[in-house]
Amino acid sequence: MSDNLIERISTALESEYTLEGLVRQLLEMLELVTNMESTYLTRIEPDGSFQHILFARNTRQMQIPEGLSVPWGDTLCKRALDEGKRYTSDVAKVWGDSQAAKALGITTYVSTPVTLADGSLYGTLCAASSEHRILTDRSEQVLQLFAQLIAQQIQNEQLLQQLQQANAALTTASYTDELTGLPNRRAVFEQLPKLFSQARDDARFVLLAFADLDDFKEINDIHGHEAGDDFLCEIGQRLQKGTRPDEIIGRVGGDEFIVAGFGPSNTDEAQHAAQAFKIRLSNLLTGEFQLHSSVINYAGPSIGVVAVNPAETDHDTALREADTAMYVEKAHRRGF
Incomplete structure (x- = not known):
């Protein structure tokens, strides 16, 4: 991994305090590393019903629409996870029946799961291209590293939210009469x-x-x-x-x-x-x-x-x- 990329990652981690801010910087770096025109982060509903494109970066003709929601069972991400094949430069050959891939014009596709500390699947970090692209070992390492960094940021934000909720509950309790529910x-x-x-x-x-x-x-x-x-x-x-x-x-x-x-x-x-x-x-x-x-x-x-x-x-x-x-x-x- 080049010193320039390590420096950019370090800067992003120091300067970005929200999930969106961090992810958008990582997607830009992922595009440069993989040479693919679309990079995006997805979130999967806990019940496995839908997959949502949370944040996307598109720099050329192919467009992965940010905010798109699709049934999880029809996605390339699910197929890749189920089949243990997270990269292909010939989507039409591997998953030729995928209507979503045809509609979006995806030829090369790579994804890695974003897994939280408790083992739950939050979503996927993906890159796609309308052209045949080779995924190098370095690119795959960067993809996995970025997925880990995103998972850590998600957990940090969840912990912060839990702490804020607990603090709000404690504050409310300290100002409330326990028996009557009136202000104390x-x-x-x-x-x-x-x-x-x-x-x-x-x-x-x-x-x-x-x-x-x-x-x-x-x-x-x-x-x-x-x-x-x-x-x-x-x-x-x-x-x-x-x-x-x-x-x-x-x-x-x-x-x-x-x-x-x-x-x-x-x-x-x-x-x-x-x-x-x-x-x-x-x-x-x-x-x-x-x-x-x-x-x-x-x-x-x-x-x-x-x-x-x-x-x-x-x-x-x-x-x-x-x-x-x-x-x-x-x-x-x-x-x-």
Whole structure:
């Protein structure tokens, strides 16, 4: 293998970070090494139904169309693999009944499988010509090397994708309450500053509600902890269904929930909106709860609601004010 080719391969491996970028460079080098006008990479469906031309390089009259999909059973690649004959300079003589070869005008054909580390067949790396071409030992070595490099890149990208998916799943889990599926305390406390910032830019009030589930301990004591968990889940589902898409909801404690959203711009209207906000949440979380093991007629939570101007009050202060309003409401409900 010439020093120039080794240098080009090294440069490609260092500069290309995607499968497409690497393959396109390798196809160009493969054309020069094999002296064939069409070089291409295919992918085979896992169920063996179709073969797809992923990337192709065509420099003269014969064209292997990129994006072409054909039944795997009719391909020269499958015949070559099945028969152990991966190269021929006389396709018409060896596979004269191949309609695809006739349609594309293939006379010389060579392919090698792209096999992943687990032994699965990803696809094939191929070169073809409309003329009779001799495949040298050097060309065959390069073809096999390129197939190995492509397989390694595919595996690297698959591993990266798996890592990204795992990271996304971990991130989602770290921001989600495991029992109810609602955003957890961490998520709420990251979302609130953004809500306040947007409301400040839009010159709007923020409505913030702090809800505490009165008598939740009694539900656990009378009906059992499983019923208590069911009740919390039902509360979470009602909040998800009954709140607006732009409102923040979350479980921030054992039986404590927060709901926040945009209010109007006018001070007087904001106070009316806060009262309406409280009534809406109270109606949402009050009434009959059909649980798996029992039915609970719930009198509703204590809810403290504030309407704050984000230009004057930050989210931490608003939370304290809503918490205080909740305890005032709780005392009132108990007759104190």
